[in-house]
Amino acid sequence: MAAEDYRICSFTGLKIHKPTEDLIKWNTVTAILFLALGGLMGFLIALTRWPSVHYLSLQNYYRYLTLHGIDALLLWIIFFEIGLVYFTSAVLLNTRTVIPWAGWTGYALMLVGAVFVNFVVFAGKADVMFTSYVPLQADAVYYLGIIIFAVGALTCYGHFFANIIQAKRDGAYKHSLPLGSFGLAAACIIAVLTLAHGAVIMIPVFFWSMGLIHYIDPGTYRLIFWGLGHPSQQINVCAMVSVWYMISAFTVGGKPVNEKLSRTAFVLYIFFINVASEHHLLVDPIFSNWHKIINTSYMMHLAVFASMVHAFAVPASVEVALRNQGYTRGLFEWLKKAPWSNPAFSAMALSMVLFGFLGGITGVIFGTEQYNIIRHNTFAIPGHFHGTVVGGTTLAFMGFTYLLIPYIFRRELVMQGMAKWQPYVYGIGVAILSISMMSAGSFGVPRRHYDITFSGAPFSFTFDPAIDMFMSMVGIGGILAAIGGVMFILVAMGSIMYGKRLAS
Numbered sequence: 001m002a003a004e005d006y007r008i009c010s011f012t013g014l015k016i017h018k019p020t021e022d023l024i025k026w027n028t029v030t031a032i033l034f035l036a037l038g039g040l041m042g043f044l045i046a047l048t049r050w051p052s053v054h055y056l057s058l059q060n061y062y063r064y065l066t067l068h069g070i071d072a073l074l075l076w077i078i079f080f081e082i083g084l085v086y087f088t089s090a091v092l093l094n095t096r097t098v099i100p101w102a103g104w105t106g107y108a109l110m111l112v113g114a115v116f117v118n119f120v121v122f123a124g125k126a127d128v129m130f131t132s133y134v135p136l137q138a139d140a141v142y143y144l145g146i147i148i149f150a151v152g153a154l155t156c157y158g159h160f161f162a163n164i165i166q167a168k169r170d171g172a173y174k175h176s177l178p179l180g181s182f183g184l185a186a187a188c189i190i191a192v193l194t195l196a197h198g199a200v201i202m203i204p205v206f207f208w209s210m211g212l213i214h215y216i217d218p219g220t221y222r223l224i225f226w227g228l229g230h231p232s233q234q235i236n237v238c239a240m241v242s243v244w245y246m247i248s249a250f251t252v253g254g255k256p257v258n259e260k261l262s263r264t265a266f267v268l269y270i271f272f273i274n275v276a277s278e279h280h281l282l283v284d285p286i287f288s289n290w291h292k293i294i295n296t297s298y299m300m301h302l303a304v305f306a307s308m309v310h311a312f313a314v315p316a317s318v319e320v321a322l323r324n325q326g327y328t329r330g331l332f333e334w335l336k337k338a339p340w341s342n343p344a345f346s347a348m349a350l351s352m353v354l355f356g357f358l359g360g361i362t363g364v365i366f367g368t369e370q371y372n373i374i375r376h377n378t379f380a381i382p383g384h385f386h387g388t389v390v391g392g393t394t395l396a397f398m399g400f401t402y403l404l405i406p407y408i409f410r411r412e413l414v415m416q417g418m419a420k421w422q423p424y425v426y427g428i429g430v431a432i433l434s435i436s437m438m439s440a441g442s443f444g445v446p447r448r449h450y451d452i453t454f455s456g457a458p459f460s461f462t463f464d465p466a467i468d469m470f471m472s473m474v475g476i477g478g479i480l481a482a483i484g485g486v487m488f489i490l491v492a493m494g495s496i497m498y499g500k501r502l503a504s
């Protein structure tokens with residue numbers, strides 16, 4: 001590879017390969033655009049669940065809810081992760097992407113699949129929501145789109161391994177990968193397992209939607225679907241935790257206090273996360289109690305333990321780095337002097353707090369068999385996962401975008417005053433949204449429900465009046481989160497398009 005294909009990053013000193021840079025740029029921008037669309041849908045459905053606003057029509061509520069899940073959880077997160085794949089397997093190792101054309105092929109497949117799915121949902125032919133549980137049936141184009149997208153994603157996650165093997169040959173690293181890359185390696189291993197489950201279930205369902213297979217067993221569908229659905233959240237967790245370590249390193253020079261321990265924690269994710277998938281099936285009658293309890297009350301805690309390790313290791317890396325910079329007065333001077341107005345840093349810090357306290361703790365509670373029976377399918381569940389994937393992963397990725405803009409796009413951030421506040425506005429909005437969803441859910445308010453007054457139903461039912469307050473707070477938290485989201489899109493896209501160009 002010719003030397004002129006590389007440049008040296010003036011911020012990090014990393015050697016950056018031109019094709020790698022382009023792949024990161026395109027995947028990141030695509031991710032941000034899908035976040036914008038998914039976020040808009042989230043805003044509209046939050047307004048709909050606010051009882052005195054009840055904004056969307058019945059049909060559009062379910063349609064936009066489907067699109068919200070797909071665009072926000074699948075497309076924003078995975079396109080961004082593919083950007084991270086190239087960042088950690090090439091840039092971070094000072095080496096190159098070995099097969100750029102495979103990267104572009106993967107990207108093109110993902111984009112085609114994404115467009116198919118968006119198109120068919122907007123056309124009203126796939127109001128099946130994110131889980132597309134059988135026997136709800138969507139148009140065949142929907143499943144085809146998902147399959148094409150998944151093949152593309154698999155190509156790109158697979159590219160990670162090609163890159164690190166080549167990097168090893170080139171002598172880019174000696175014994176083992178740096179922690180940021182190691183975490184993404186865990187993510188990519190889980191991704192391969194996950195996408196295999198996806199293929200096992202989505203391909204038959206695609207044939208079923210075309211009338212070539214006549215029956216898909218709903219219980220089997222749910223089991224295999226969650227072999228896809230739950231581990232894919234663990235891809236997100238691995239990628240998010242890697243981003244935490246990388247942001248700590250890039251913003252304050254943080255190094256893991258005990259790297260072996262952090263690596264072991266990533267390995268625990270790989271081994272134990274699939275069995276934890278069963279927490280989605282705790283009310284399903286097809287598994288024995290023994291089975292459910294072993295999987296969700298014992299095995300799952302080994303994965304949770306891994307998160308606890310990271311939850312101490314990342315703040316410790318920040319503390320040690322800041323103490324080394326001389327902030328040693330008292331117990332907490334380092335915390336006070338941390339770069340709170342750097343949006344990459346504050347996004348990471350808030351992401352850890354929201355992920356841990358709102359997403360993590362509630363996940364452990366809702367994942368026990370005893371508790372799940374009264375929380376399953378209530379509004380508390382989206383409350384939990386807006387703590388994990390929105391407060392946690394999305395906020396961490398937003399923070400990393402603030403680093404990619406100077407390092408990869410070579411642009412200065414525009415509207416820096418707004419950027420400084422963005423993580424706080426978004427984080428507080430998501431916290432209000434998530435807490436009020438969980439509060440309403442604890443009074444039994446169902447998720448994915450258009451009309452909880454049950455107007456026109458043969459039997460009347462009313463919830464405890466307290467839920468009016470919580471459901472209104474869902475709207476208010478949603479508005480605040482949407483404002484924070486718009487601030488992010490403005491700063492990110494504004495900088496990418498109009499930011500002052502930085503010398504390499």
Ligand code: HEM
Nearest residue numbers: 042043046069072073129130389390447448449478481482
């Ligand atoms: C402006 C920010 C957001 C707002 C206001 C918002 C609001 C909502 C609301 C109100 C629901 C529940 C709908 C219901 O059950 O009635 C929901 C569901 C959901 N949200 Fe969000 N959300 C936001 C951002 C995100 C992001 C960034 C992600 C992914 C990373 C996400 C993933 C999901 C998923 C997967 C569902 C479940 C879809 C389903 O049940 O099929 N949300 N969101």
Ligand SMILES: [Cu+2]
Nearest residue numbers: 230277279280
């Ligand atoms: Cu799960």
